[in-house]
Amino acid sequence: MEVEIKLRLPDAAAHRRLSSFLVPGLLRTDSPARPLAASAAAQRVRLYGTDDRDPSRAVLTHKRRPRIDAGVSRVEEVVEPLDPALALTCVDNPARLGAVDSPIVRLVSDEYDVSGDKAPFVCLGGFRNTRGGYELEEGEGQGLMLELDETPFDFGTNYELECETAEPEQAKEVLERLLTVAGGPYEYSRSNKFACFMAGKLLP
Known part of the structure; x- marks a missing residue:
């Protein structure tokens, strides 16, 4: 949490x-950027660095059940490092994320049934x-x-x-x-x- x-x-x-x-x-x-989303929970690839095409590092984040009350935010969150080159590939082609060997991807696939052709990852944009x-x-x-x-x-x-x-x-x-x-x-x-x-x- x-x-x-x-x-x-x-x-x-x-x-x-x-x-x-x-x-x-x-x-x-630093300048983290670019979320990805799948199903009802937020799935995000975050790039760290000043150049979007050459990030110094990247992480994959899964957030769900956010609550904010009087300025206190609580959200269930799982974070893991992601190879920056692979992160860029996933940002350019979100469907590639489904093939990543990752505990987060497995969690999302199991809990939200977003694997394969049934419900591929799609990019909603970024900031x-x-x-x-x-x-x-x-x-x-x-x-x-x-x-x-x-x-x-x-x-x-x-x-x-x-x-x-x-x-x-x-x-x-x-x-x-x-x-x-x-x-x-x-x-x-x-x-x-x-x-x-x-x-x-x-x-x-």
């Missing part, structure tokens, strides 16, 4: 303000997400890993602060205080990026 705090930022100005505030804890910036990774270095939240996302869609740009944690209520209090100190407005996320992508509009 992946548990994350998701706080929505209203605009680019709030994103820039928080990014500047977090600069001392900057660990990395780019630029992510800044930060670590809180002092204070009550010391050691918390934060991810500040900017996700441009054709219909608008989504800005979000995320923090994966085993103690969501405590982490949420830390992030709320941090945003108050940073002077950045925010609201609790009630939907995820994939839901926005599928809806074709920015959701709260």
Whole structure:
């Protein structure tokens, strides 16, 4: 079970303000991209790097039963590494994913019956997400890993602060205080990026 705090930022100005505030804890910036979907659950190939055609690494992710309540997201998630060259092949030809020797593919085939010609994998499209990774270095939240996302869609740009944690209520209090100190407005996320992508509009 992946548990994350998701706080929505209203605009680019709030994103820039928080990014500047977090600069001392900057660990990395990356651009994962491109979801695949099958049946009722989200099946995603995520490419890491600045060049979609030459990713530094890739992962295959299966997510299901997402729930978001007051900014705390819970979703059943299975993740495994995927060879970047194979990942590109699957992005270009989603049906190729069905032939990959993978626990995730076997799980999806068994639970959702999406193997062979009966229900092949199809690509619903993709999106780019630029992510800044930060670590809180002092204070009550010391050691918390934060991810500040900017996700441009054709219909608008989504800005979000995320923090994966085993103690969501405590982490949420830390992030709320941090945003108050940073002077950045925010609201609790009630939907995820994939839901926005599928809806074709920015959701709260």
